Amino acid sequence: MSDMDLCARLAAGDLDALADAYDEHSRFVFGVAVEVTGSRAYAEEITQNVFVALWERPLSYDPGLGSLRGRLVSRALHESALRPKVS
Amino acid sequence: MADSYLYDGQRPEDHLASCPGCGAAVALLDGPEPAAEPPPTLREAVLSLARRRRGPAVTGWSAVAVPYAEQVALMDELLAGLSAPQWEAPVARHGTVKDLVEHLTANDATVAGFMGVPSAGRDVPGPDAPGTDVPGAGVPGTDVPGAGVPGAGVPGAGPAGPEAGGGRIARVRRRWREQAGSLLERASAGGEVLLGVEVALAGARPARAPLRQAMIQRTFETWTHADDIRAATGRCRAAPPPEHVHMIAEFGLALLPRALKGPRRAVSATVVLTGPGGGAWTIPLSPASDHVAVLVSADAVGFCRLLAGRWPAGCFPYAAEGDPALARDLIAAAATLGCD
Numbered sequence: 001m002s003d004m005d006l007c008a009r010l011a012a013g014d015l016d017a018l019a020d021a022y023d024e025h026s027r028f029v030f031g032v033a034v035e036v037t038g039s040r041a042y043a044e045e046i047t048q049n050v051f052v053a054l055w056e057r058p059l060s061y062d063p064g065l066g067s068l069r070g071r072l073v074s075r076a077l078h079e080s081a082l083r084p085k086v087s
Numbered sequence: 088m089a090d091s092y093l094y095d096g097q098r099p100e101d102h103l104a105s106c107p108g109c110g111a112a113v114a115l116l117d118g119p120e121p122a123a124e125p126p127p128t129l130r131e132a133v134l135s136l137a138r139r140r141r142g143p144a145v146t147g148w149s150a151v152a153v154p155y156a157e158q159v160a161l162m163d164e165l166l167a168g169l170s171a172p173q174w175e176a177p178v179a180r181h182g183t184v185k186d187l188v189e190h191l192t193a194n195d196a197t198v199a200g201f202m203g204v205p206s207a208g209r210d211v212p213g214p215d216a217p218g219t220d221v222p223g224a225g226v227p228g229t230d231v232p233g234a235g236v237p238g239a240g241v242p243g244a245g246p247a248g249p250e251a252g253g254g255r256i257a258r259v260r261r262r263w264r265e266q267a268g269s270l271l272e273r274a275s276a277g278g279e280v281l282l283g284v285e286v287a288l289a290g291a292r293p294a295r296a297p298l299r300q301a302m303i304q305r306t307f308e309t310w311t312h313a314d315d316i317r318a319a320t321g322r323c324r325a326a327p328p329p330e331h332v333h334m335i336a337e338f339g340l341a342l343l344p345r346a347l348k349g350p351r352r353a354v355s356a357t358v359v360l361t362g363p364g365g366g367a368w369t370i371p372l373s374p375a376s377d378h379v380a381v382l383v384s385a386d387a388v389g390f391c392r393l394l395a396g397r398w399p400a401g402c403f404p405y406a407a408e409g410d411p412a413l414a415r416d417l418i419a420a421a422a423t424l425g426c427d
Contacts, residue, residue, distance in 0.1 A: 004164060007160060008156035008159065008160040009156065011152075011156045011159070011160075011275070012149060012152035012153040012156035012274070012275055013141070013142075013149065013152060013271075013274070013275025014143065014144065014153060015137065015138060019130070019134060023130075026125050026133075027124055027125070030123055030125040030129075031122040031123035035123075043123075044125065044126065047133070048132060048136060051133045052137050052140055055141055056141050059264070059268040059271075063164060064163075064164065064168070
């Protein structure tokens with residue numbers, strides 16, 4: 001399924017589409033968050049925020065500007081950068 | 088790092104070159120690391136929180152909102168790829184592509200308004216001078232992209248964006264997209280009962296139908312005009328997915344008895360549509376219809392284009408068995424059910 005189709009389903013309120021997006025991209029979102037924050041606890045929180053934000057505002061993602069994975073990882077990176085690094 | 092590049096007219100690749108944060112994100116994406124398995128419990132936690140924040144659509148709404156969302160996504164992708172000159176390409180009956188999108192926005196507004204979406208208004212012609220393309224200009228409550236209209240920000244204006252002097256174009260696209268997005272959001276939160284409430288349909292002939300039908304008409308018109316734009320800009324026309332074809336054909340057939348000219352006829356007509364999305368329907372042309380007077384068969388996608396009024400008069404290919412005059416009348420009536 002393309003990013004465009006996935007976002008159409010999200011916009012139409014199909015929660016299974018969010019599950020599909022999570023299954024497809026959560027490893028990357030979580031991975032970036034762990035990498036940047038050094039904390040699995042922070043990474044869980046960030047991953048949750050990123051996917052719930054996608055569900056709440058699916059059309060804030062524009063497929064014309066890049067992949068959905070890129071968008072989600074970018075969000076995760078941004079949120080991670082605001083957290084203190086756990087060494 | 089956030090998303091400022093999305094609103095300042097900079098192309099993503101230019102932004103990437105100058106933003107270390109985004110550059111790092113892309114670098115991370117390209118490598119096998121840092122993918123890492125989240126704990127298994129996180130999936131359910133995410134879905135559970137999502138469900139609390141925004142309830143999923145009920146089944147009845149999903150059936151009409153998903154096809155509409157898919158056509159909106161296709162239209163959005165199409166508009167994002169148009170150059171500034173293509174926005175000015177002539178479109179029969181509607182002026183230019185830009186005018187056509189404004190027409191679609193206006194027709195969507197009836198259903199959107201019913202669902203409580205604030206009016207998107209209409210563009211006020213003005214100078215396209217640099218700096219005048221304020222995101223959300225002319226749209227109350229949207230001074231910041233997405234503000235006041237959850238999930239409806241338009242992050243970019245595509246090749247015809249502000250950098251190409253397409254301020255008005257960007258506004259036209261944004262208004263349509265924001266309104267469609269808001270309509271979808273409201274629809275996905277709507278109850279089943281709402282689907283049965285009658286609303287005005289778009290089109291030259293005054294007609295009312297349950298909201299369920301009006302949503303199908305939004306899918307139908309969005310596809311029709313996307314095809315108009317494809318034709319106007321030298322792109323290949325595209326048939327809707329079979330399930331959309333079936334839904335659109337059924338929508339049009341339900342309106343057919345009322346669209347027939349002359350006195351009501353106490354007969355039924357069977358319509359067989361072939362190809363992807365096809366099917367067979369028997370339509371009573373009056374409440375006292377007791378026998379089938381005619382069987383009309385045609386291509387399903389072609390029939391959808393007939394409903395949209397996209398066949399020249401008398402040129403639609405079909406086969407008929409039974410009453411040929413009634414078949415002609417049915418085809419003529421079907422061609423009046425578009426939204427122009």
